[in-house]
Amino acid sequence: MQIDELLARNRAWAGRLAAEDPDAFARLAHGQRPFALYLGCSDSRVPPEAIFDVPPGSLFVHRNVANQADARDLNFLSVLEFGLTALEIGQILLCGHEGCGGLQRALGEPEGRIADYWLHPVRELVRTHADELPAEPNRRLSRLAEINVLAQMHRLAGLPLVRDVRRARPLVVHGLVYDVATGLLRRVAVDDGSGPRPG
Ligand SMILES: [Zn+2]
Numbered sequence: 657m658q659i660d661e662l663l664a665r666n667r668a669w670a671g672r673l674a675a676e677d678p679d680a681f682a683r684l685a686h687g688q689r690p691f692a693l694y695l696g697c698s699d700s701r702v703p704p705e706a707i708f709d710v711p712p713g714s715l716f717v718h719r720n721v722a723n724q725a726d727a728r729d730l731n732f733l734s735v736l737e738f739g740l741t742a743l744e745i746g747q748i749l750l751c752g753h754e755g756c757g758g759l760q761r762a763l764g765e766p767e768g769r770i771a772d773y774w775l776h777p778v779r780e781l782v783r784t785h786a787d788e789l790p791a792e793p794n795r796r797l798s799r800l801a802e803i804n805v806l807a808q809m810h811r812l813a814g815l816p817l818v819r820d821v822r823r824a825r826p827l828v829v830h831g832l833v834y835d836v837a838t839g840l841l842r843r844v845a846v847d848d849g850s851g852p853r854p855g
Pocket residue numbers: 697698699721722723753755756757758759
């Protein structure tokens with residue numbers, strides 16, 4: 657799809673939204689009050705607003721390869737800080753997915769590419785959870801998606817920023833896995849401040 661068609665689609669979309677909700681863009685121009693911070697994978701098949709069927713202004717979003725909550729990632733930390741402090745968001749949607757290319761890569765041998773450095777923590781997860789990972793490739797990848805989401809929930813819970821927020825007010829983290837083959841989400845775990853537990 658080329659730029660002329662994309663711009664035409666944009667005009668049509670903006671017209672539809674304005675027709676459905678005449679005040680929508682005026683409200684959005686005034687500011688944002690998203691109801692959740694979404695942390696997910698960059699995969700094109702997992703578009704956050706689409707899978708929750710919510711309009712612009714709903715989600716404050718950070719995406720990266722294999723949905724990592726990496727304390728070395730200034731981009732992620734900046735989004736988290738703004739979302740939790742300035743926007744005072746009370747829930748985080750941490751979303752992994754089936755068929756994740758990043759996780760698939762972490763199950764194989766490193767090839768010296770940039771992504772291999774990024775995915776090093778996932779390789780560590782594969783090593784430390786080796787006895788929980790089925791041998792069958794699809795089930796192996798699916799289980800790793802759940803383990804990875806849980807691991808990122810633990811990482812989030814340990815961040816000083818998250819601890820500080822939780823001393824002042826409630827913050828819930830929902831760990832989810834999206835199935836690209838069905839369009840459906842399942843909840844893997846929830847953490848209301850007492851640590852991730854099965855959702
Ligand atoms: Zn992915």
